[in-house]
Amino acid sequence: MISLIDVVLGLGVLAVTGLSLIPRSRLVMTLGFLVLGVLIALVWLRLDSLDVALAEAAIGTGLLSGLMVWLAVRSPLPPGAGAMETSPRIPWLRPVVGTAAGVSLTLVLAAVWLRAEHRLPEWRDAAEAQLPDTGVEHQITGVLLAFRAYDTLLESGILMLTAAAVLALSRDGGLSAEGSHRLGVHQIAAPMPPVPSALSWAARLLAPALVLLGLWLLFAGSTDSGGAFQSGAVLAAALILLRASQVDLSGFTAYWLRPLLVVGVVVFICAGLIGPVLGLPWLSWEPEWAFAAVLSVEVLLTAGITAGLYTLFLALENPEGVR
Amino acid sequence: MTFPQFALGALTLLPLLGAAAAVVLPHPARRITGVVTAVVIALLTVPVLVTVTSGELPELVLGGFDAPLGIHLRGDGLAAVFLGVTSLVGLILTGYAAILPKSTGTFLSATAWVPGHPGFWPLWLGCWSGLNAVYLSGDLFNLYVALELVGLTAVALVALGGRKSWEPALRYLFVAVLGSLLFLAGVGLLASVTGTLDLQQTREALGGLEDPTPALLALTLMTIGLGMKVALLPMHRWLVPAHSSAPSVVSPILSGLVLKAALVVLLRCWLWAVPVLAGAEWLTWLLGGLGTAAVLAGSVLALRQDRLKPLVAYSTIAQIGYWFLAFPLLLPGENDDAELASGAYGAVVALAAGHAIAKAGLFTAAGFLKDRCGTDEIAALRGAGAHHPTLILAMGLCAVGLLGLPISLGFTGKWQLATAAVGAEHWWLFLVLAAGTLLSAGYLLRGIAPLLMQAEVDDNTPAANPVTVRERTGELAVLLLGVATLATGLLGAWVSTMLEVGSWW
Numbered sequence: 169m170i171s172l173i174d175v176v177l178g179l180g181v182l183a184v185t186g187l188s189l190i191p192r193s194r195l196v197m198t199l200g201f202l203v204l205g206v207l208i209a210l211v212w213l214r215l216d217s218l219d220v221a222l223a224e225a226a227i228g229t230g231l232l233s234g235l236m237v238w239l240a241v242r243s244p245l246p247p248g249a250g251a252m253e254t255s256p257r258i259p260w261l262r263p264v265v266g267t268a269a270g271v272s273l274t275l276v277l278a279a280v281w282l283r284a285e286h287r288l289p290e291w292r293d294a295a296e297a298q299l300p301d302t303g304v305e306h307q308i309t310g311v312l313l314a315f316r317a318y319d320t321l322l323e324s325g326i327l328m329l330t331a332a333a334v335l336a337l338s339r340d341g342g343l344s345a346e347g348s349h350r351l352g353v354h355q356i357a358a359p360m361p362p363v364p365s366a367l368s369w370a371a372r373l374l375a376p377a378l379v380l381l382g383l384w385l386l387f388a389g390s391t392d393s394g395g396a397f398q399s400g401a402v403l404a405a406a407l408i409l410l411r412a413s414q415v416d417l418s419g420f421t422a423y424w425l426r427p428l429l430v431v432g433v434v435v436f437i438c439a440g441l442i443g444p445v446l447g448l449p450w451l452s453w454e455p456e457w458a459f460a461a462v463l464s465v466e467v468l469l470t471a472g473i474t475a476g477l478y479t480l481f482l483a484l485e486n487p488e489g490v491r
Numbered sequence: 492m493t494f495p496q497f498a499l500g501a502l503t504l505l506p507l508l509g510a511a512a513a514v515v516l517p518h519p520a521r522r523i524t525g526v527v528t529a530v531v532i533a534l535l536t537v538p539v540l541v542t543v544t545s546g547e548l549p550e551l552v553l554g555g556f557d558a559p560l561g562i563h564l565r566g567d568g569l570a571a572v573f574l575g576v577t578s579l580v581g582l583i584l585t586g587y588a589a590i591l592p593k594s595t596g597t598f599l600s601a602t603a604w605v606p607g608h609p610g611f612w613p614l615w616l617g618c619w620s621g622l623n624a625v626y627l628s629g630d631l632f633n634l635y636v637a638l639e640l641v642g643l644t645a646v647a648l649v650a651l652g653g654r655k656s657w658e659p660a661l662r663y664l665f666v667a668v669l670g671s672l673l674f675l676a677g678v679g680l681l682a683s684v685t686g687t688l689d690l691q692q693t694r695e696a697l698g699g700l701e702d703p704t705p706a707l708l709a710l711t712l713m714t715i716g717l718g719m720k721v722a723l724l725p726m727h728r729w730l731v732p733a734h735s736s737a738p739s740v741v742s743p744i745l746s747g748l749v750l751k752a753a754l755v756v757l758l759r760c761w762l763w764a765v766p767v768l769a770g771a772e773w774l775t776w777l778l779g780g781l782g783t784a785a786v787l788a789g790s791v792l793a794l795r796q797d798r799l800k801p802l803v804a805y806s807t808i809a810q811i812g813y814w815f816l817a818f819p820l821l822l823p824g825e826n827d828d829a830e831l832a833s834g835a836y837g838a839v840v841a842l843a844a845g846h847a848i849a850k851a852g853l854f855t856a857a858g859f860l861k862d863r864c865g866t867d868e869i870a871a872l873r874g875a876g877a878h879h880p881t882l883i884l885a886m887g888l889c890a891v892g893l894l895g896l897p898i899s900l901g902f903t904g905k906w907q908l909a910t911a912a913v914g915a916e917h918w919w920l921f922l923v924l925a926a927g928t929l930l931s932a933g934y935l936l937r938g939i940a941p942l943l944m945q946a947e948v949d950d951n952t953p954a955a956n957p958v959t960v961r962e963r964t965g966e967l968a969v970l971l972l973g974v975a976t977l978a979t980g981l982l983g984a985w986v987s988t989m990l991e992v993g994s995w996w
Contacts, residue, residue, distance in 0.1 A: 287683070325640060336614065340598070342514070451500070
């Protein structure tokens with residue numbers, strides 16, 4: 169059953185994990201992390217989970233690596249040169265306790281996991297039976313935007329509030345600059361670290377392709393793998409690339425960032441309110457107009473996710489100035 | 492759909508809508524949005540409380556998709572009690588923050604740190620939405636999402652306190668995320684052996700399972716994860732810096748409300764999701780032991796503090812211990828009958844609800860003094876009481892609740908716990924309760940008494956500056972919390988009847 173590809177992938181994941189943890193240079197760790205992300209996405213593909221692979225590649229690897237590259241360029245050496253402080257009296261204590269705890273945890277978890285009688289999820293049949301009422305054809309999109317829309321709504325709320333926290337910790341506390349409607353965050357004015365000119369033109373070349381890919385992922389989501397989260401991650405990556413190659417995005421940030429951030433959640437809640445107005449439970453959508461509701465919620469959620477993830481990137485700039 | 496069912500969904504989604512609106516509004520409009528949303532939430536709590544009091548269980552099937560496919564919201568007794576307490580405390584604190592914007596933290600303008608943080612409003616409304624979502628959720632994964640919403644906004648709220656609060660906030664973030672991941676691992680394990688995420692269906696499926704080991708491991712993982720979030724003794728170190736460096740209106744939110752969310756999830760796991768397991772006794776005794784240690788060590792550490800806010804924060808750690816003392820009594824064993832267990836459960840809920848109100852009041856008072864005098868060193872605050880009689884009265888009332896003197900929910904809780912302990916012949920519990928009460932009398936006296944002393948150099952203390960009308964109104968808000976501490980003490984019987992609705996026994 170276990171093919172050679174799986175063994176190689178498994179060993180590769182272990183090796184690259186070491187590479188992204190042990191070295192003391194942030195640049196090497198970041199590169200290790202990037203490769204790890206690619207390998208993990210491949211692992212998900214081998215497990216036939218295209219949706220998880222897409223999410224992993226877009227958010228786990230793409231965006232997180234972007235943040236880490238920025239950090240590695242700004243301050244290549246981690247504080248304390250990346251090494252854990254050893255306890256002064258008994259230097260071997262921490263590694264030994266850590267290893268023992270890790271080994272016993274793995275053993276207990278593995279033993280229980282292997283011994284337990286696993287059951288298939290009980291919602292499979294119900295999901296297939298009720299999918300036609302949701303207006304979408306892809307099961308995962310159905311789960312995200314119909315069956316468990318409440319979870320998705322709270323999660324988009326989390327992303328919106330994370331971005332709100334970033335804005336709150338920016339200069340001017342996320343308010344407009346005095347006497348104007350421009351968002352007064354300091355990051356717009358802060359210069360980006362210098363990048364090679366090749367990146368600059370590559371980013372301009374890539375941006376339209378990324379936007380196209382993002383939109384395709386968004387609209388494919390109703391029938392095939394993909395959806396708001398993956399699409400939002402790709403679109404945010406396009407924005408980050410453009411900003412990294414010093415394209416002027418200050419107008420977009422100043423006027424559009426906050427409205428885009430909240431529009432997805434607001435429209436989602438308003439769409440959820442249609443149910444109670446018609447005497448149905450919260451978040452229920454009649455089959456006749458379910459597709460329209462799901463599609464508009466998904467498009468605007470994508471806008472919110474794009475803005476939210478891009479705001480997280482803005483958080484990297486220290487509001488007190490570069491130290 | 493009935494109105495209480497509408498209220499169940501609206502209690503979570505309307506504050507989230509308010510938070511979204513607050514993100515795009517200017518600062519004064521954010522304050523108005525916050526106050527209006529708080530009033531609407533408080534009004535929406537009423538139909539749920541009325542329904543539960545009449546003995547019915549309001550339940551909402553979101554989207555019309557039944558479990559295990561969809562998510563159920565259940566407003567049972569536990570949910571109703573904490574919804575009520577959160578609406579009461581939340582409404583008063585919202586009013587306090589709107590009257591005294593200085594208490595919401597400091598932000599960095601182009602040139603200097605400015606008091607009055609506009610970021611407080613979206614984050615607080617989001618946190619409130621998460622709290623209500625936790626109380627009402629009937630689904631394990633949804634509990635995780637709601638808990639994340641609470642945890643993330645709570646961390647961000649701590650960070651509003653300015654430069655000094657960033658490090659405690661980051662530490663809090665790490666602990667909160669690690670706790671969530673452990674909880675999620677437990678949820679995943681349960682789902683893989685039961686095939687469902689709904690709380691009731693999980694319990695039924697686990698009841699039919701022969702091998703209790705996966706459920707026990709899942710329960711252990713979830714308990715450790717939630718123990719981190721609730722700051723049970725060996726996992727408590729993050730709490731004191733986070734709660735004492737947070738802005739003065741955020742500390743009462745964290746100590747009074749956010750900790751209760753983790754406690755509610757813990758009770759949901761132990762009493763609703765998982766049936767009585769054969770091997771779980773040692774875990775209950777471990778929790779009972781840690782609770783004892785928390786009561787004693789937390790109180791002793793509180794006695795040794797020189798500053799008011801850390802003192803109140805350590806008192807929170809001691810009070811957390813009381814909730815865990817009852818765990819050995821919670822699961823009916825061989826000799827004990829179910830009545831004892833329900834008594835112990837009522838004690839935990841009463842103690843936690845009473846703590847939410849009393850600690851919110853005491854922390855707001857401590858923050859008020861810190862904002863006004865620029866320091867919370869107890870020695871420097873000597874004599875401040877002469878200028879703030881209302882505040883001192885409020886602090887005294889809250890102290891009654893924290894001590895567990897009649898009439899307060901703290902007293903009801905301790906009484907119920909002692910009764911259950913007598914029934915189960917756990918005499919050691921008396922010793923812990925008595926020692927805890929004596930020690931808390933000591934640290935509360937240490938915190939409050941100096942405020943009443945004659946200041947050494949009169950008229951020179953910062954507290955002697957003229958008190959503005961806004962500050963007087965803020966003091967009244969704290970007094971309201973103090974009065975509520977005593978008034979809720981009369982509602983012990985009502986709480987017990989509410990807890991009967993949708994209970995686990």
